[in-house]
Amino acid sequence: MEPSPLTQVSRPDSFQPKIVRLYETLFRDDGGDDDDDEIDLSEGFWEEFFLLRPDLAGLRRILAALGPDNILHSQAHTQQLFGHAIQRVRQARAPADEVALETLTIFLDGALSKRYTNPSSDILSVLAGLHDADAVLSDFVAALDTTIRSGRDLALRLKAVRAALSITAAAFHTGLPTYFTHRDLFPSLMKYIQDCDDSTHILPAFYLLGLLVNYNKFEFQNPYRLRLDDFVNDGIIQKMIVCFGETCATLRNAYVAVQDDQPEGWTLGSTLNYIGLGALAPGSRPTTPVPAADETKSLFAALPGPEIGVLLATYDFANANKLFCFNLVTLSPPKKGDPSPLSEFLSLTSYLFQHAHRSYRSSLYTHLSLFVVQILVEDQILVKRLCSDESKVSVRLCRQRQPYLPLVKGDRVVVSIILDIMIDGVNHNLRRRLDVDFYILCLGVLLRLLSYLSRAKTRITYHWSELWRTLLSFVRFLSTYTNDIRSIHRSPEMVDHLVNLLAFALSSGENFLPDPASYDDLFYKLVESGDTLTKFRDSFGLAGRIEVNSIQTLINVSSHYNSLLEGSDKGKTRSKNLSPREVSNVIKQGYDTLSIEPGDGLDRWEKFREANLKTPLKKVARAAIDDAKFLLEEK
Known part of the structure; x- marks a missing residue:
C-alpha cells in the first residue's frame, strides 16, 4: 500500500507571532559582519512590520537581552526603524501610526536605557546618526506634537504622550538633548x-x-x-x-x-475574630491573610x-x-x-x-x-x-504604626489635619541617624501654622496636649542621643527650630488656644520636663548661642513652678505626690508671679525658596x- 502523501506534522509547543520574527531580524547580531548589517531592510519588510499587531512583551524581552554593543552594532537597522516609525506617525493612517507609537515607546525605553560608553553620541547614532540627528529628532518631536494636539482620537494621542514620556525619561538618564525644549x-x-x-x-x-x-x-x-x-x-x-x-x-x-x-467599632464579628473564632461570626467571609512581618x-x-x-x-x-x-x-x-x-x-x-x-x-x-x-x-x-x-x-489618616493620635470622626478644619500629620511625622521617624531635613520641614510647618493662628487670634478645636507631648518627647529623644545627632548636618538649625517653636507657643498660646485649660496643660508638661530641658540645653551647648533666650525661658518657667510645687501644702507634700488637679491649681496661682520674656521674632520664618x-x-x-x-x- 502506497504511503499517504498527507503526513501529520507535529504541533509545536508554542506559536511565535510573526512580528516577533521581524523583531529578531531587526536586532539580529551577526557576529560583527558589518557588511550584512549595512543592508537596508526592504519596503515590504516595513509595510508588514507596521501592519502586524505589535507584541510589546516580546519586543521588550528581545531588547532586554541585548547589550549596548549589540544595539550599536545594529544601528543601521535601528535608524531605519526610528525613521520609518516617524514617517508612519506623520502619515496618520491607522493602524500603522498606532503600531509605530507603541513600538517606539518600548524601543526608546529599552534601547536608550543601556549603559553606553559615550551615552549622548551613542544614542544619537542608534536613533539617527550623528550627522542627521538634529533633523530626524526635530521631525520626531514635531510628529508627536501634532499627534498629541490633534490626533484623530484620544487613544492615539495617549500613545503619543507615552512615547514622548519615554524619550524624555531617556534624555534625563543619558544627557541626550531634549528636543522638547526646542519645540x-x-x-x-x-x-x-x-x-x-x-x-x-x-x-x-x-x-x-x-x-x-x-x-x-x-x-x-x-x-x-x-x-x-x-x-x-x-x-x-x-x-x-x-x-x-x-x-x-x-x-x-x-x-x-x-x-x-x-478602625472599626465593636461588633460580634470583630470580637469573635479577636479570640480566633471569626469563622463563627454571622455572615463571615474568608478574609485576605495578613502577610508575615x-x-x-x-x-x-x-x-x-x-x-x-x-x-x-x-x-x-x-x-x-x-x-x-x-x-x-x-x-x-x-x-x-x-x-x-x-x-x-x-x-x-x-x-x-x-x-x-x-x-x-x-x-x-x-x-x-x-x-x-x-x-x-x-x-x-x-x-x-x-x-x-x-x-x-x-481625611483618612494613617494608623499603621503606634503611637496613635486620638481618632476624630467627622469633618475637621484642614489645619487640624495638617497638625496631626506633622505630629505623626515627628513621632514615627525617630532614629539615631535622624533625617534632620525632614524634621526642619515639619517644625517649620508647625511654626507657620501657630504663628498664623496667633496673629489672627483664631482658635480651633484640637487635641493640643498631643502636640506639646510630641515636641517634648522629641526634646527627650535628642537629649538621649546627643552624640549621634550633633554630627548630622543642619542639626543645630533643627534644634533652634524646636526651641523657638516651644517658646513661641508658651509666650503666645493665649492668642490661639481655645481655653485656659489648654494653656495650663502646656505649662504642666513643661514642669514635668524641667530636668530634660536643662540637659537638652547643656548637651547642645545652647547657653552660648542666641537661642539661649528661648531655652532659658522654658527652663525658667519650669523652675518657677517646680519651686511653687515644692513649697505647696506648707512644705509637707512633695510635688510628685500632688494630684493633677492640685498641680493645675498651683499653675493658675503661679501666673501672678510668672515673668515670661516676650516672644518677639520667634514666629519669623523664611518664605519657601526653590533655589535653596x-x-x-x-x-x-x-x-x-x-x-x-x-x-x-x-x-
Whole structure:
C-alpha cells in the first residue's frame, strides 16, 4: 500500500507571532559582519512590520537581552526603524501610526536605557546618526506634537504622550538633548488634557509635564517652567488636580492593601475574630491573610507606586501658580460625598510620613509632599481658608504604626489635619541617624501654622496636649542621643527650630488656644520636663548661642513652678505626690508671679525658596524619571 502523501506534522509547543520574527531580524547580531548589517531592510519588510499587531512583551524581552554593543552594532537597522516609525506617525493612517507609537515607546525605553560608553553620541547614532540627528529628532518631536494636539482620537494621542514620556525619561538618564525644549509641547499637552475626561489618561501627560519642567531647570531658563507662571485656564487646572487626587487615592490604597488600618467599632464579628473564632461570626467571609512581618516590611518598602512621580508636576505647579494652589485647596470632589483632591493628597502624605524611613526613594517623595504643604500654609489667603469652617473635610489618616493620635470622626478644619500629620511625622521617624531635613520641614510647618493662628487670634478645636507631648518627647529623644545627632548636618538649625517653636507657643498660646485649660496643660508638661530641658540645653551647648533666650525661658518657667510645687501644702507634700488637679491649681496661682520674656521674632520664618533646595529637587527628579520607566512598563 502506497504511503499517504498527507503526513501529520507535529504541533509545536508554542506559536511565535510573526512580528516577533521581524523583531529578531531587526536586532539580529551577526557576529560583527558589518557588511550584512549595512543592508537596508526592504519596503515590504516595513509595510508588514507596521501592519502586524505589535507584541510589546516580546519586543521588550528581545531588547532586554541585548547589550549596548549589540544595539550599536545594529544601528543601521535601528535608524531605519526610528525613521520609518516617524514617517508612519506623520502619515496618520491607522493602524500603522498606532503600531509605530507603541513600538517606539518600548524601543526608546529599552534601547536608550543601556549603559553606553559615550551615552549622548551613542544614542544619537542608534536613533539617527550623528550627522542627521538634529533633523530626524526635530521631525520626531514635531510628529508627536501634532499627534498629541490633534490626533484623530484620544487613544492615539495617549500613545503619543507615552512615547514622548519615554524619550524624555531617556534624555534625563543619558544627557541626550531634549528636543522638547526646542519645540514647545506645552500647548499640545494642555489641549490633550482639556479634551480628556479619564484621569488615568491625563496622568501620563501631567507626569510628562513635570519631567519637562525639571529638565536642567537650575542650569538654564526652562521654557516649561515659565509657562506655569501665567497659566490661568481653570478648567484644565481642575482636571489636573482631579487626576492628582485620584492618583493619591490609588497610591494610598496600596498601603491599605498591605495593612488595613481602618478602625472599626465593636461588633460580634470583630470580637469573635479577636479570640480566633471569626469563622463563627454571622455572615463571615474568608478574609485576605495578613502577610508575615518580613513580607509586610518588603511590601511597604516597595511603595509608593510609580504614579507618585506626578507629585513632581504638582509641586512645580503649586510653586509657580497661585491659581493652581487655590484650586487645590478649594476644589470639591467630582462626586458628592467623595473625598476632595486635597483630602486625598493629605491622606497619602500621612501614609508617606509613617513609612518615609522604608527607602531612600520614599523619603524623597515625603520631602516633596512637605514642600507642597509648606507652600500652601505660607499663603496667607489660603491658610485663612484652611483654618475656617468652610474648609472642613474628613481625611483618612494613617494608623499603621503606634503611637496613635486620638481618632476624630467627622469633618475637621484642614489645619487640624495638617497638625496631626506633622505630629505623626515627628513621632514615627525617630532614629539615631535622624533625617534632620525632614524634621526642619515639619517644625517649620508647625511654626507657620501657630504663628498664623496667633496673629489672627483664631482658635480651633484640637487635641493640643498631643502636640506639646510630641515636641517634648522629641526634646527627650535628642537629649538621649546627643552624640549621634550633633554630627548630622543642619542639626543645630533643627534644634533652634524646636526651641523657638516651644517658646513661641508658651509666650503666645493665649492668642490661639481655645481655653485656659489648654494653656495650663502646656505649662504642666513643661514642669514635668524641667530636668530634660536643662540637659537638652547643656548637651547642645545652647547657653552660648542666641537661642539661649528661648531655652532659658522654658527652663525658667519650669523652675518657677517646680519651686511653687515644692513649697505647696506648707512644705509637707512633695510635688510628685500632688494630684493633677492640685498641680493645675498651683499653675493658675503661679501666673501672678510668672515673668515670661516676650516672644518677639520667634514666629519669623523664611518664605519657601526653590533655589535653596536644588540638590533634593534634582534627586526627586531622578527618582521620577526611574518611576516613569516603571509606569510605562505597567501600562
